[in-house]
Amino acid sequence: MIDHINALKTSWYLSPPWRGTIPPVEVNLLEKVYLRTMRTFGYCCGMQWKHECWIYSIDCRNEILHATQNQIIGTGELEAISVQKPAFVLGERVMLCSHDRGTKQRLILGIGLVNNSWFYVVELMSPTLI
Numbered sequence: 001m002i003d004h005i006n007a008l009k010t011s012w013y014l015s016p017p018w019r020g021t022i023p024p025v026e027v028n029l030l031e032k033v034y035l036r037t038m039r040t041f042g043y044c045c046g047m048q049w050k051h052e053c054w055i056y057s058i059d060c061r062n063e064i065l066h067a068t069q070n071q072i073i074g075t076g077e078l079e080a081i082s083v084q085k086p087a088f089v090l091g092e093r094v095m096l097c098s099h100d101r102g103t104k105q106r107l108i109l110g111i112g113l114v115n116n117s118w119f120y121v122v123e124l125m126s127p128t129l130i
Helices: 004-014
Strands: 031-035 040-050 053-060 063-067 072-078 093-095 105-114 117-122
Touching: 031 053, 040 063, 040 117
Parallel strands: none
Antiparallel strands: 031 040, 031 072, 040 053, 040 105, 053 063, 093 105, 105 117
16 A cells, blocks of 8 residues: 555655756846846845746845846856855755655755855655645
8 A cells, every 4th residue: 555645745845846847047146136126236046946937036236136037137147256056956855964754855946155164955844734
């Protein structure tokens, strides 16, 4: 007999919420961008898959603003800062160190640069069964 709940949890973590391949991002991390809503330049310091689209974190004069791909224009120029590359990439499978009995594999759904350190958004919750 198949444990359907455990099977659902296992396959949920291994299948991205975008159902297949990861959609391309509009700009790269640390790329200089023009923020249309503020009519100013900044650089992309993070991105996260949320509400079925990419949400970009834009550093504009030490203020972090959030925008969708329709609100920014990439310039192709990378910001020169002395921070190492992130250890993980978007959509990569990682193993969590937890005491949970279920699968420990999770997907990286977001990356952000905060105070010269990389932070990752990792999927944690399986779908709720009603």
